Amino acid sequence: MTQDRWSEVMHLLVEAIPAGRATVVVDGTDERTGQVADRLTAALRSAGRPCTRPPSSPPGTPGAAGTSAVTGASGASGGTGAAGGTGDAVLVADGPAARDRAPAGGWDVVIWLRTSRRQHAADGARGDTADVVVDLHDPEWPVIRHLAPRLLPHERWHLAESRAFFGVRAETWDAKFGDDLPAYAAAVEAAALPSGGVVVDVGCGTGRALPALRAAVGPAGTVIGLDHTPQMLAKAREKGNGGLVLADASRLPFTDGAVDAVFAAGLVMHLPDPADGLRELARVTRPGGRLVLFHPTGRATLAARHGRVLRPDEPLAEGPLTATTAGSGWRLSVYDDGPDRFLALADRTDRPVH
Incomplete structure (x- = not known):
């Protein structure tokens, strides 16, 4: 191997x-x-x-x-x-x-x-x-x-290499990061997702956000967990999660405007082209729908953990993210980048995206 x-x-x-x-x-x-x-x-x-x-x-x-x-x-x-x-x-x-x-x-x-x-x-x-x-x-x-x-071009290499990166980490993922479930629940509560709505967790990994998302939309709602790594979905399935889909975030298997909200934890930093990725998330979301970008650690804390210095031009910095969301069919409404979490909320505009 x-x-x-x-x-x-x-x-x-x-x-x-x-x-x-x-x-x-x-x-x-x-x-x-x-x-x-x-x-x-x-x-x-x-x-x-x-x-x-x-x-x-x-x-x-x-x-x-x-x-x-x-x-x-x-x-x-x-x-x-x-x-x-x-x-x-x-x-x-x-x-x-x-x-x-x-x-x-x-x-x-x-x-x-x-x-x-x-x-x-x-x-x-x-x-x-x-x-x-x-x-x-x-x-x-x-x-x-x-x-x-x-x-x-990223179509030639990115999906296979991302699967190679995350696949070998799936078995120990929850042991390493499982203590952040309360942070996920708090982020979902802050997002004010619609009861009875259809929500997709894009890049769901081992399914840490799925219970909180199901509680938010209630028994009349639908929650779909989507990830591109089979090993991650296998761990999510072991927890009793249903509604799991193996797919690439760059090519979502949903029709235009099919969902009410998209939850994405730690996704944007792993996209080969953040602008294209946000456009694809906007394509499948109805006008007025919600985008939740989340990470259980703030950007500065995460950068320090990885031994690097934040740059003002990074995709999740407030200025670039405001511009990128605006150009891809979203209107950024909340930007919270503290030491303990990153949370950005955006609403889908009625502008068509391609």
Whole structure:
């Protein structure tokens, strides 16, 4: 299974690297940059693409890797590389030293390895500017968490990689996060959902919000739990939850205006395109219906837990979210981003969305 997961990730990376001559750097904060760069080089060559691989140097050491990277890039553009490639060779370098000594015009592809939170915090926002982010918190189970659309459209990779990320976490999800059920119940109460209405919990996970949602709409209402990860729905089903649907939030299996409200906990930060995702949620919601965006931890608290600093341009920051909801068929009415929760409420306008 581990080997298959690495093969799947490498296949996507090979597909994402531009055709012809290209320069790629694998960056990170530990020795795995060299290991991953070696894997990528082997995968490129197996795919029939000529490839040069300058020597690695330990992270944080100046000189060798960066100098080799620049020289190798010149060699790749001039004709023959170290692997016997031609002018169309792909150069694969690794490490911070290589990234800091980019070829003329910069690296075509920057791959960032996300490892420990401590290292992420120490390195600042370096990974936030990468073209590709590979999650290596578990080095036996790599997952692509970001891939720039200019390299590969999200339809090609996002669903499978998200399922790989959440699927292995389903078994322990409730043990890790199960104590936030009161926060879910409070968020549902604050949302003032219509009694007797149809509510969809998009990205329901193991079903933590479903009991509170059913209580809110009452016996005459309908609650549907939807998630794209089979393992998460299996855990939700073990709790006796019915009305569960396996589907992608980007392509909801409902007709236009079919539901009265959408509840989405922790969803937006995992969407490949938040604006497109919010438009899809608006499409299935009737005019006057409600959108509930929730997380049981505030944005600043969550960012600190993950070892990063909040940016004002993030999708859930108040300014960007106000603009994105307005442009996708919603009117933001409540924005509450305290230390203990994030809660945003929006109402569906009567403007058509496409």
